[in-house]
Amino acid sequence: MRDVEFPEVPRPDEQARRQAVARQESLTKPVGSLGRLEELGVWIAACQGTCPTRPFARPRLVVFAADHGVAANGVSAYPPEVTAQMVTNLLTGGAAANVAAANAGVGVRVADIAVDADTPGPIAGHKVRRGSGVIGREDALTEAEVVAAVQAGRTIADEEVDGGADLLVVGDMGIANTTVAATLAAALTGIEPVAAVGRGSGVDDRGWMRKTTSIRDALRRGRPVAHDPLNLLRVSGGADVAALTGFLAQAAVRRTPVVLDGLLTGVAALLAEDLAPGAARWWVAGHRSAEPAHDAVLRQLGKEPLVDLGLRLGEGTGALAALPLLTLAGRALGEMATYEEAGVSGPVIAPPPLPGAVRD
Ligand SMILES: O=C(O)c1ccc[n+]([C@@H]2O[C@H](COP(=O)([O-])O)[C@@H](O)[C@H]2O)c1
Ligand SMILES: Cc1cc2nc[nH]c2cc1C
Secondary structure: OOOOOOOOOOOOOHHHHHHHHHHHHHEOOOOOOOHHHHHHHHHHHHHHOOOOOOOOOOEEEEEEEEOOHHHHHOOOOOOOHHHHHHHHHHHHOOOHHHHHHHHHOOEEEEEEEEOOOOOOOOOHHHOOOOOOOOOOOOOOOOHHHHHHHHHHHHHHHHHHHHOOOOEEEEEEEOOOHHHHHHHHHHHHHOOOHHHHOOOOOOOOHHHHHHHHHHHHHHHHHHHHHOOOHHHHHHHHOOHHHHHHHHHHHHHHHOOOOEEEOOHHHHHHHHHHHHHOOOHHHHEEEOEOOOOHHHHHHHHHHOOOOOEOOOOOOOOOHHHHHHHHHHHHHHHHHHHOOEHHHHOOOOOOOOOOOOOOOOOO
16 A cells, blocks of 8 residues: 655754743743643644744644444444434534534534445545444455545645644544454554453443454454554554544644544554654644543553543544643743743742653
């Protein structure tokens, strides 16, 4: 599958990063006293290539929606038709993500990548197929579908950046996608199915057992190709996670920071970093999901999430819950007075050096 190649990913701006570290030291607070917010401010400056930072002008959420054939195994508490129903709910503004996006001043886009049912024209513009194979016994996608889905995600990122998006937030909607995500997480991090399996949207004990078996069966097929991201997407993934992978890689190519959400966006991030090394420098982990596999994924990504609220919803809600912290971090760096401006005395003892910017 050589038709999916990404150009070299640029690094966030080193000069702006250094200026931001120096500016943090000049602001009217004990050095380092804003903790993680200081690192985040530095990261925003490096991504924007400017210090002081600018407020985000057009932050955008993209929710990637798809159905998954493995839903037929009874691995979810909810029926598959909920995927399309929730797409409608997201479009009419009634979902949690709509509220969280409004709270954070973020515009919402829903992309149907592989929903079983028909969705309205503008949403379905990048639809690759309907659903996916039952990953315990057949491939999720064909080779051509993997390429089409990655390219769809890439195009969506380009459309968003060309439309002025200066911060991207990713989310997902798809019944049974935690079975797929847990399988990919196990293949990519080496954790066992029993450690990867979670309750998803709330499956009961019998469903949990079916889910564990499904992950184990799927992993048997996926593990041999775990080192090859596109083949892993073909065998054990789905069009949504493939599109997310392309989207995350392309956002980095386009120098646009991204806030990651829960488990599915996390496994897509691992795959995207593999396809486009260095892309992870452009992402921050919004939250830690209650799905157990997310922890292993975050560790492998080397990302400490901003919030840990026990969320297990998806749709981008964890990322959106963290977004006001990101805005605060940027504004503190950009808008606080310096010691000199405010006529406040600086430290009498040289403060310890600031920790570096967000891991890079
Ligand atoms: O983001 C997460 O970590 C997360 C954790 C649990 C559930 N979800 C959402 O719930 C749906 C999948 O749950 P399930 O039980 O059907 O696999 C899907 O729409 C996800 O967005 C998402
Ligand atoms: C109602 C509902 C909303 C969701 N949002 C993301 N996943 C979901 C799963 C269900 C079942």
